[in-house]
Amino acid sequence: MKKILLLSLLFSLSLQAKEQSVTLKIDGMTCPLCTMAIKKSLKSTKGVKKIKISLPKKRAVVLFETTQANTTTLINAIKKAGYSAELE
Amino acid sequence: MQRRNFIEKSSLLVGLMATAPVLGFASDIKNPKSRKFIVNYNFEIKHDSKNFPAKLWNPLPFTTAYQKVKLLRFDGNYDNYNINSKNDYDANTLFAEWKKSDKKKLLHLQLEIETVDRTVSLEKIKRASKLNLATPQNIQIYLEPTAHIPTTGIIKQLADRIIGDSTDSFEKVKKVYLWCAQHTFRDKNVIGCGKGDVGKMVSEKEVEYIYKNGYYGGKCTDLSSLFTAIARAAGIPTREVFGIRLGKSHFSKALGKSDAKGFATISSWQHCRAEYYIAGAGWIPTDPADITKLELVEGLKFNDPKVQKLLEKYINSWEMNWVGFNHARDFKLFPQPEQYPLNMFGYPYGEVEDNVLNYYDPKSFEYKITSQEIF
Numbered sequence: 528m529k530k531i532l533l534l535s536l537l538f539s540l541s542l543q544a545k546e547q548s549v550t551l552k553i554d555g556m557t558c559p560l561c562t563m564a565i566k567k568s569l570k571s572t573k574g575v576k577k578i579k580i581s582l583p584k585k586r587a588v589v590l591f592e593t594t595q596a597n598t599t600t601l602i603n604a605i606k607k608a609g610y611s612a613e614l615e
Numbered sequence: 616m617q618r619r620n621f622i623e624k625s626s627l628l629v630g631l632m633a634t635a636p637v638l639g640f641a642s643d644i645k646n647p648k649s650r651k652f653i654v655n656y657n658f659e660i661k662h663d664s665k666n667f668p669a670k671l672w673n674p675l676p677f678t679t680a681y682q683k684v685k686l687l688r689f690d691g692n693y694d695n696y697n698i699n700s701k702n703d704y705d706a707n708t709l710f711a712e713w714k715k716s717d718k719k720k721l722l723h724l725q726l727e728i729e730t731v732d733r734t735v736s737l738e739k740i741k742r743a744s745k746l747n748l749a750t751p752q753n754i755q756i757y758l759e760p761t762a763h764i765p766t767t768g769i770i771k772q773l774a775d776r777i778i779g780d781s782t783d784s785f786e787k788v789k790k791v792y793l794w795c796a797q798h799t800f801r802d803k804n805v806i807g808c809g810k811g812d813v814g815k816m817v818s819e820k821e822v823e824y825i826y827k828n829g830y831y832g833g834k835c836t837d838l839s840s841l842f843t844a845i846a847r848a849a850g851i852p853t854r855e856v857f858g859i860r861l862g863k864s865h866f867s868k869a870l871g872k873s874d875a876k877g878f879a880t881i882s883s884w885q886h887c888r889a890e891y892y893i894a895g896a897g898w899i900p901t902d903p904a905d906i907t908k909l910e911l912v913e914g915l916k917f918n919d920p921k922v923q924k925l926l927e928k929y930i931n932s933w934e935m936n937w938v939g940f941n942h943a944r945d946f947k948l949f950p951q952p953e954q955y956p957l958n959m960f961g962y963p964y965g966e967v968e969d970n971v972l973n974y975y976d977p978k979s980f981e982y983k984i985t986s987q988e989i990f
């Protein structure tokens with residue numbers, strides 16, 4: 528029983544460790560449709576789970592799986608949409 | 616449905632919007648013939664999920680001497696709505712909101728619009744321009760830059776190069792208008808009316824090169840914004856006017872068309888024009904972007920007599936198979952959306968939480984706009 532509990536705890540910890548949320552500061556967004564273009568590009572990036580973008584704050588909060596994406600892939604996806612970004 | 620509420624509110628709006636002078640007073644054409652259009656908007660807001668909330672802001676026309684909203688009615692299944700002009704540019708807005716649910720999100724808006732062709736006589740403009748009167752305080756906002764309309768740096772240098780030693784306001788306008796018409800083209804690959812981002816359009820650094828060789832592609836917002844930026848930098852209050860074409864142009868099919876019965880589907884017919892201000896003459900209509908549209912659609916060169924005729928006509932007039940909504944740039948709608956500022960308000964604007972609906976794509980938004988001219 529103890530073994531099962533320990534395994535399940537380890538399993539849940541490893542699941543949690545696979546997801547990370549980062550805030551990216553985005554440069555070049557000038558209108559609401561810019562947020563749409565960035566969101567579209569991030570959505571097509573493997574491992575991205577959730578995106579929240581704010582034009583007034585010029586920020587994106589991205590939740591992603593660390594085994595499939597990292598900050599560089601996210602920044603590159605934003606670049607691909609025509610904007611620049613850096614980790615806050 | 617909240618039909619009763621809408622009818623009450625609709626009446627109020629017509630009252631608010633009909634406070635301008637009687638139609639035709641501002642046109643210098645004697646007894647201008649009016650045109651009437653019934654315009655229908657049908658919205659069914661779309662989103663990836665079934666269960667979602669939605670917010671919609673739709674631009675409504677202003678009423679003034681050359682265009683009048685004679686009737687406005689709307690209906691739908693929204694949970695909340697208002698009609699307001701609570702923004703920096705007094706842009707008339709119909710706002711509707713749906714709470715999170717799996718029901719269809721529907722809105723139908725109907726407008727009856729009467730227009731007359733708008734012309735300010737050249738004699739009047741020239742006479743006023745010579746007086747060199749001061750720009751009134753409430754007009755000075757249209758000399759200021761916005762995020763998309765720079766008036767300093769290379770744009771200021773370009774304005775100075777174009778106007779040369781001219782001191783007369785109308786002479787300056789004519790030079791800027793002619794330069795824009797000769798140095799721009801309609802780029803059919805640009806989505807919608809374009810962003811109107813002048814800073815991005817004019818990216819070169821050398822003013823003499825731009826003055827001689829600059830050739831900028833875009834659609835109506837891009838080209839009207841370029842004209843606006845250069846004219847403002849030259850000291851002429853200027854603004855874009857966002858609106859939508861309603862039907863047939865008597866000048867060219869390139870500038871508006873309808874079927875034999877006067878019907879047209881106009882979902883993607885949004886069109887941005889421009890106005891410049893000369894104290895003593897007021898706001899004067901112009902449309903540098905339509906020169907390039909005529910050239911592209913009819914396959915005409917700049918020196919073609921038909922292009923030259925429109926060039927001459929559109930420095931001080933508009934054919935009114937179109938209705939104007941507002942002059943707003945880079946501003947905040949009311950109630951405040953998640954995403955702002957909005958760079959222009961010629962299209963419906965919608966959000967599902969922080970997601971922006973693609974207003975350039977009526978089918979994914981979803982909306983359909985039709986117009987029926989009443990003969």
